[in-house]
Amino acid sequence: MKKVRIRGVGHYAPERVVTNEYLATIVDTNDEWIQTRTGIQSRRFVAPDQTTSDMAAEAARMAMKQAGIQPDDIDLVVVGTSSPDMLYPSTACVVCDKLQLKSPTAFDLQAGCSGFVYGLTTATQFLRTGLKKNALVIGADAISRFIDFSDRTTCVLFGDAAGAMLLSSTEEGSDQVLCSIDGTDGSGGKYLSMPAGGAQKPASIYTLQNHEHSVHMNGKEIFKFAVRISIYMIENMLQQTGLTIDDIDHFVFHQANVRIIDAAVNRMGFSKEKVIYTLHEYGNTSSASIPFTLSLANQNGTIKENDIVLMVVFGAGLTYAGSIVRW
Numbered sequence: 001m002k003k004v005r006i007r008g009v010g011h012y013a014p015e016r017v018v019t020n021e022y023l024a025t026i027v028d029t030n031d032e033w034i035q036t037r038t039g040i041q042s043r044r045f046v047a048p049d050q051t052t053s054d055m056a057a058e059a060a061r062m063a064m065k066q067a068g069i070q071p072d073d074i075d076l077v078v079v080g081t082s083s084p085d086m087l088y089p090s091t092a093c094v095v096c097d098k099l100q101l102k103s104p105t106a107f108d109l110q111a112g113c114s115g116f117v118y119g120l121t122t123a124t125q126f127l128r129t130g131l132k133k134n135a136l137v138i139g140a141d142a143i144s145r146f147i148d149f150s151d152r153t154t155c156v157l158f159g160d161a162a163g164a165m166l167l168s169s170t171e172e173g174s175d176q177v178l179c180s181i182d183g184t185d186g187s188g189g190k191y192l193s194m195p196a197g198g199a200q201k202p203a204s205i206y207t208l209q210n211h212e213h214s215v216h217m218n219g220k221e222i223f224k225f226a227v228r229i230s231i232y233m234i235e236n237m238l239q240q241t242g243l244t245i246d247d248i249d250h251f252v253f254h255q256a257n258v259r260i261i262d263a264a265v266n267r268m269g270f271s272k273e274k275v276i277y278t279l280h281e282y283g284n285t286s287s288a289s290i291p292f293t294l295s296l297a298n299q300n301g302t303i304k305e306n307d308i309v310l311m312v313v314f315g316a317g318l319t320y321a322g323s324i325v326r327w
């Protein structure tokens with residue numbers, strides 16, 4: 001088997017900052033409720049002329065530049081997203097066009113917010129076997145386009161962003177992806193869904209009137225699942241690798257709700273100082289949450305070479321995914 005190296009990371013967030021105070025002017029909510037129940041203070045929304053593939057391409061450009069890899073050398077593109085530009089072509093194909101990539105294998109991976117980490121594990125298999133040499137794994141979502149702004153239980157949670165990682169297959173050195181875990185509890189699909197717009201319920205005047213083209217969520221069920229599954233993934237990955245909590249330099253949780261992260265951290269009994277948070281400023285950026293946080297932390301020097309980073313995420317499906325990497 002060949003080794004997988006992380007060559008570069010990138011991120012992008014749109015310019016428009018949407019504060020809790022602003023949301024309170026359009027829906028019955030307030031800054032105090034949002035901050036105490038979620039930790040979120042603001043988020044970013046795409047501009048009217050921007051879409052998911054634009055953010056994905058920006059994050060990918062940054063990762064390619066950092067890696068020093070040219071467009072012609074990318075032979076795999078995986079885009080984790082649940083807000084694709086359109087049903088088809090896939091957002092990955094649109095990104096190939098925007099970045100002028102030669103002819104890579106390119107596909108979207110729909111695993112809710114777990115899309116990027118699922119993509120990381122998927123790309124890793126292509127690279128280890130040597131089938132592909134340079135993979136762009138992107139997590140990008142413009143969930144603001146699918147939010148019902150009359151539903152205060154969901155519209156305060158999400159923000160738009162993209163994150164990317166460029167991985168290469170090599171013969172030398174050690175593999176930087178130390179382990180992974182992923183899975184699905186399909187019985188929980190009903191707790192987080194967008195009911196209409198697919199083959200089961202195509203767009204109609206009724207689906208529009210019933211607000212069925214937006215995020216529908218049972219927050220309490222997701223919350224319970226999130227805490228339980230995050231702890232399970234951490235314990236499983238520590239067991240797989242023989243590492244201990246003390247060996248982990250940084251924990252990157254899905255940036256959904258500070259109370260979910262803190263509940264998992266408190267139950268496992270480790271220090272919050274090792275946890276990297278971006279949700280206060282950017283909210284839940286869905287598939288972008290993990291790679292966006294990784295890239296930002298890399299850029300500001302929080303994550304350094306050789307650090308051990310553990311990431312866990314959950315999402316619609318209900319899916320879950322985690323990985324431990326050596327930076």
Ligand SMILES: CC(C)(COP(=O)(O)OP(=O)(O)OC[C@H]1O[C@@H](n2cnc3c(N)ncnc32)[C@H](O)[C@@H]1OP(=O)(O)O)[C@@H](O)C(=O)NCCC(=O)NCCS
Nearest residue numbers: 029030033037113152153156219220222223256257314315
């Ligand atoms: C959504 C979430 C923040 C709600 O927090 P909570 O503590 O469970 O709050 P509840 O749903 O019990 O609501 C409590 C009260 O606040 C109200 N409320 C809900 N959203 C509100 C808002 N934005 N502003 C003000 N009040 C709000 C509710 O109507 C409810 O009022 P009631 O008691 O009069 O009925 C929380 O459940 C959560 O984060 N779940 C996980 C969601 C998630 O991660 N989704 C993405 C997965 S990828």
